[in-house]
Amino acid sequence: MSGAPIWIGAAHCVSALGEGPRFHLQRMRDGGTALRTVPGLTAKPMFAGLIPDELLPAGPRRIQRLLDRCLLELLDDLKPRPHERWLLVVATTKGDIAAMEQGDAAASALPLLGEHARQRCGFGAQPLVVSLACASGTAAFILACSAIEQDRYDHAIVIGADALSRFVLEGFASLYALDAVPCRPFDAHRAGTTLGEACAAVAISRDRDRIPEVIGRWVAGSIAHDANHISGPSRTGEGLLRAVQNALRIADLRASDIAAVNAHGTGTAYNDAMESIAFERCGLSDAPLSGYKGWFGHTLGAAGLLETIVAVQALREGTVLRTLGLSEPGVPGRVNAISADAAVPGRMLLKTSSGFGGCNAAVIIEAES
Structure with a gap:
C-alpha cells in the first residue's frame, strides 16, 4: 500500500453484550452469550440480542438512540475542529425500519439517518450512507479508507447501526434462516442465524496523533459480488474468493501472512459452507478462524465494524477468541474454526462480511501491538 499509514482508533461499540471494546473482550473471554428469547417483537418468541434500554440515551427512534450512544462517546474523544476535512460514513442494513412499521414510510429514508448523524x-x-445488506459495515470501512487514500478527506468517522424490529425478524424467519437456539457458526448442527442489534464506530486518519487510542493500521480492502441469487451465496464462494484475493494482492501479502480470520459466520447452512470453501480456495485453511455472532447475534449493518473492533482488540493481546456455539465442526471447506480461545504470534487480521444479493467485503488490518 502506498502513502502514509491510515490509523484506526477511538473505537466504541454497544450491543446486547454491553458497552465498550474492552468490556466486550472481557465478557467474551469470561461470560456466556447475550442471546435471549425476546417476547413481544414477533408472534412467536425468538432468540435475539437485545440491548438493555438503560444503555441507550432517550429519544423517539431506537436506531437514532443507538447512533447517539456511540457518537457521543466518539465525539467526546475526538473533538473535531471546523477547519478539518472530516468524512462521515453511516452503515446500515435496514435503517429506521421501525418508522415504516409505524406508518411513517418517509421517515425511514436512509438519507435521513445520515443527516441525523451529521x-x-x-x-x-x-454524509455517505452505505446499505449493502449484511456487508454494509465492512464496505463502509473500505470506502472511508479509500477516500482518505485518495486525499479527498483527512479523517473519517465510520459508524454502523441496526435495531431489532419485527420486520427484520419475520423476514429472516420467512427464509427459514433463524435457528431455534442461539446460532452455531460452522457447526455441523447449525440451523440458522440469530439476530441482534448494535452500534459500532471508529475514527480513521493518516495523522496518528489525531486519533485517540489507536488499535490498528489499515492495510487493504476489497468488495466483490457473485450475482448468484437474491438471497443465497455462491456455492463455490466466488465473490468472497475474489474479495479476499484482491485484498491480499493490494496488500502484497500471502495467505500465510494472515494471523487470524474473523469470518461472517452467520450459522446458516449456506453462508458458512460458502465461506469455508472460499477460505480453503484462498489458502487460509490453517489460519485460526472465528465467528462472533453466537455472543451478540447478527447485528446486520453494525456487524462488520463491531466484529472488527473486538477481533482487533483480541489480536492486540495475541489472542483469537473462540466461536461460541461451535462444538462439532461441519463445513465442506477445510478451515481451522476454533472452539477455544487460541494464542497467535501474528498481528495481521482478515475480516470478511457477506450479504444478500451476493455482496462480499474483505479487509486486512494490522493490530497495534
Whole structure:
C-alpha cells in the first residue's frame, strides 16, 4: 500500500453484550452469550440480542438512540475542529425500519439517518450512507479508507447501526434462516442465524496523533459480488474468493501472512459452507478462524465494524477468541474454526462480511501491538 499509514482508533461499540471494546473482550473471554428469547417483537418468541434500554440515551427512534450512544462517546474523544476535512460514513442494513412499521414510510429514508448523524457530529460535508445488506459495515470501512487514500478527506468517522424490529425478524424467519437456539457458526448442527442489534464506530486518519487510542493500521480492502441469487451465496464462494484475493494482492501479502480470520459466520447452512470453501480456495485453511455472532447475534449493518473492533482488540493481546456455539465442526471447506480461545504470534487480521444479493467485503488490518 502506498502513502502514509491510515490509523484506526477511538473505537466504541454497544450491543446486547454491553458497552465498550474492552468490556466486550472481557465478557467474551469470561461470560456466556447475550442471546435471549425476546417476547413481544414477533408472534412467536425468538432468540435475539437485545440491548438493555438503560444503555441507550432517550429519544423517539431506537436506531437514532443507538447512533447517539456511540457518537457521543466518539465525539467526546475526538473533538473535531471546523477547519478539518472530516468524512462521515453511516452503515446500515435496514435503517429506521421501525418508522415504516409505524406508518411513517418517509421517515425511514436512509438519507435521513445520515443527516441525523451529521447533525450530531456538526460536520458540513454530506454524509455517505452505505446499505449493502449484511456487508454494509465492512464496505463502509473500505470506502472511508479509500477516500482518505485518495486525499479527498483527512479523517473519517465510520459508524454502523441496526435495531431489532419485527420486520427484520419475520423476514429472516420467512427464509427459514433463524435457528431455534442461539446460532452455531460452522457447526455441523447449525440451523440458522440469530439476530441482534448494535452500534459500532471508529475514527480513521493518516495523522496518528489525531486519533485517540489507536488499535490498528489499515492495510487493504476489497468488495466483490457473485450475482448468484437474491438471497443465497455462491456455492463455490466466488465473490468472497475474489474479495479476499484482491485484498491480499493490494496488500502484497500471502495467505500465510494472515494471523487470524474473523469470518461472517452467520450459522446458516449456506453462508458458512460458502465461506469455508472460499477460505480453503484462498489458502487460509490453517489460519485460526472465528465467528462472533453466537455472543451478540447478527447485528446486520453494525456487524462488520463491531466484529472488527473486538477481533482487533483480541489480536492486540495475541489472542483469537473462540466461536461460541461451535462444538462439532461441519463445513465442506477445510478451515481451522476454533472452539477455544487460541494464542497467535501474528498481528495481521482478515475480516470478511457477506450479504444478500451476493455482496462480499474483505479487509486486512494490522493490530497495534
